[in-house]
Amino acid sequence: MKIAVLMYQTSLTKGQELVALRMVKGLRKQRKDAFLLSTLFHDGKRVPWYEQVLKSVRGYVVKEEFGVPVIRMDGYISSWPPRRIMLRDAQSTFRYIVEDLGVECFIVHSTLWNGPEELTRFKLWSDMMLKEGLSDRRLIACFMPHYQPPSPIHYPPIERLYREAWNSTVFPIIFKTADLILCTTPVEIDQMIELGADANKCLLYPGGIDEEAFNNLGKVDVYSRFNIPNDVKMITFIGTVEKRKNPAAIVKIANNLRNRKDVIFIVAGSPSDQADILIKATRVLPNFRYIGEISEDEKISLIRASYANIIMSRMEALGLTQLEFMYAGKPVITSAIGGQRWLIRNEIDGIHVNGPEDIEGATKAVLRLIDNEELASDMGKNAAKRAAEFTLSRITENLIKRLESL
Structure with a gap:
């Protein structure tokens, strides 16, 4: 055929x-x-x-x-x-x-x-x-x-x-x-x-999930390439930097945790209508970094190096990037919009917050994961099993x- x-x-x-x-x-x-x-x-x-x-x-x-x-x-x-x-x-x-x-x-x-x-x-x-x-x-x-x-x-x-x-x-x-x-x-x-x-x-x-890409790519040292400290936990967003994906919400979460020295928020993706907000935040917040559009090899390397994925999207039919983070054994903090509510099981593969504007809930979710490595590890293992089905x-x-x- x-x-x-x-x-x-x-x-x-x-x-x-x-x-x-x-x-x-x-x-x-x-x-x-x-x-x-x-x-x-x-x-x-x-x-x-x-x-x-x-x-x-x-x-x-x-x-x-x-x-x-x-x-x-x-x-x-x-x-x-x-x-x-x-x-x-x-x-x-x-x-x-x-x-x-x-x-x-x-x-x-x-x-x-x-x-x-x-x-x-x-x-x-x-x-x-x-x-x-x-x-x-x-x-x-x-x-x-x-x-x-x-x-x-x-x-x-x-x-x-x-x-x-x-x-x-x-x-x-x-x-x-x-x-x-x-x-x-x-x-x-x-x-x-x-x-x-x-x-x-x-x-x-x-x-x-493109298993072949995960098997063959992901060997970039993202800490060196993007000047990220080795001793921090990366909470990462990958996707188009647009209002629908709502990465500007991550700036607010990073600002809430600006005094924490053990965590950094990384945003990667092609620039769109929220790029200026992220560029400004990179200059003023020590725990936030917008690194722009990245290659497939860099993307998989960044996923593997990350501690958790975060997405505060306003609309999401599924969430292909969330599947990729899950496949790599990373827990997901999500706004639980659309298909995300089905894909990421709350308190099993990650944490649901109360929609895209729930900054306080997302801040608490980040703290739960970075302060409890056993919880993050268990959720990551569950996420990997879940993603392997797809x-x-x-x-x-x-x-x-x-x-x-x-």
Whole structure:
């Protein structure tokens, strides 16, 4: 079976994009001919060779990127909805990809862009042609929403109402047409069923730990590279430095503990709308350090060197980085938003605080862990066992079984 995994852009740091990339890697490791299908964009910018795609006769170009074959097709950044990239001339390009490359299955990620709609239309067209005898191959179409409920707490009114409109108009036809709905958590499965999905079509697919990366990387001396004292316990956040992830809350926690000499808070990730706050905090707080964007090798090294992970996110479908910290045996302090409440078991794998603004609760949680190494160790061991259930090889094997049964 040849599979194309569709996402609106590529990235080595953003959660949904990483899940799509790792899905392709996992499928290929299990001897499936899989491609990553995306637009001209990587982290919001056009790839340097985008003109090759624009000039191509068939509307796409295949190149090796990130260790996998990537199909690039045309797309554009939308003025609305925000933070989305749209496909251009999708039906023709999908058709050529099927004809030229023999793709039999598409798995589309995310919501609020036209990829799911275009794939649904292409799937219906394909089914109709098969029924009329104009085609001899069945197309499999799968959808992975990474769903975030349109909460008034998390979205301004205009965006929230647009999300509700998208959900009301697009989800019903997707649920009717898709062969499989992939969900990051049981919470998301319940949400999809409530919105109209068939429970029998829903499959748990919680991101996945790249075991190979942990086996081959992680040998960087992060203490030396980032000028971190060797005799302190690192409480670490890794992720995009944006309001949604809320790393600015960690500055407040560090300020509460500024007189403790045995702990330091490390924030790593690509800069966004909260970067200035973190840069300023690095200058004025002795126990806080923003080290910017880091490589995959540095990331795994930092995870291994850390004492615990902290995330005060306002929205989180799952938390791929939390899975990675857990896999390395690190306890997690979390705001317990969305799928985090399911992934990190309170008082077992880590500590839940009362939402993203619970600075006092998070401060107390940090103190509990740094003052009780036995507790931190026990939670870390539990976390490692929990994360081992969600390795890329395991969840991919389960996905393949379902695809082959369709």
